[in-house]
Amino acid sequence: MEHYNMNLTLKIWRQANSGAKGSFETYQVKDISSEMSFLEMFDVLNEQLIAENKEPIAFDHDCREGICGMCSMYINGQPHGPWKQNTTCQLHMRAFKDGDTIVVEPWRSRAFPVIKDLVVDRTAFDRIIQAGGYISVDTGNAQDANALPVPKKDADNAFLAAACIGCGACVAACKNGSAMLFVGAKVSQLALLPQGKPERETRVLNMVAQMDKEGFGNCTNTYACEAECPKGISVANIARLNLEYIHAGLNSE
């Protein structure tokens, strides 16, 4: 693909802290390379702001290779921008043309309050994991890995669910701000495997209860989450969560 440079207008949400009233600020960046990643473009902009003695824009990032789940950003009306199954850090500037205006907003959810600018507090996800997204392992010598037979299909589905990086794009994309795709993936990856069986029932009930407590919305099966998920997590995991919930709810005393 041919390399080119571009000048862009950026409309970015600025908010000093969680209590402050935020607003959009407009910035111009020049000579942005089509080979840059979206976050590198933000680095250029922040260098520019620092040189002008202005406050740089706060945004979440860590590995910058699409696997950690830290980057967020709602870019031009879509979480992680216009590319499918892609994170913001792996979005490259060749997705845009010279002269484009790009609107960048933080994730919008009651359960993800804005900390600063484009950084939101996603510890609600951590608390859902703490409520049941774990397995109990007895002490003693590790047994032989092959002692527990796992059907290939279950191993594959558990692996696909475990690909979730917990970035929160599902919540950001959902018109209801529902976290069902995240919770569905986290319940599925353990429920499908023998190691996850002992807590299978309490897990789903506790994680759903925590999800509700955090203030996420209810799923209405628009499947926007699956379409926007950078890891392509399937809504089949939501159905599995529903089924696990029915099973555990009817079985509990």
Added chain:
Amino acid sequence: MTWKQFFSASVGKKFTVALTGIFLILFLIVHAGVNSAIFVGRDDFNNIAHFMSHNYIVRILEIGLFVGIFLHIIQALIVWRQNAAARPVGYHMSKANKNSTWYSRSMGLLGTLILLFLIMHMSHFFVGTKVALYLEDDAPHDLYEKMREVFSNGYIVIIYLISLVALFWHLMHGFQSAFQTLGLNHKRFTPLIKTIGVGYTIIITLLFASMPLAFYFKWIE
């Protein structure tokens, strides 16, 4: 876990919407099927209408129907209100059309249109039939004649057709959505459910649309 906890959780509330939704889907088959008797003949239709309004099993099911509609609406309203609260600050720019269909996001609006229609629909047919039940039985209620009278008004026919468009899109999402909510998402069954859902939706809405049109354009006497 109590029953209350089970059904009041986010997932549980949707079970109610899905189960009552499937019940209403089944009801529409009976409703459309029975009404299709107008194409057979006036007396046949009136006989079936008489049976439906006098049979005790049907009348008990009718109570279930009202409970079903009520639960479907109440639960959906609670879900809708909670969902609106889950995003207090909206997006400046949102390309929702890139990730979901407009009708899957508009179930509340479509449902409200159907509810408004139902109020009018009940005042047209249900109330009259019920009143007739408590009057003398020597002059049987002529529902066929009542339909002809109502559907001689072009404006009412248009309102019925618009409402059927709302029902069409409501079912296009609702049919397959109910199965997903109840935990059925399967490589082989889900495509089948979706195809049956589309077929059901097209047949049911066309069948219902044919009735006011048949009376208005005098396709049947």
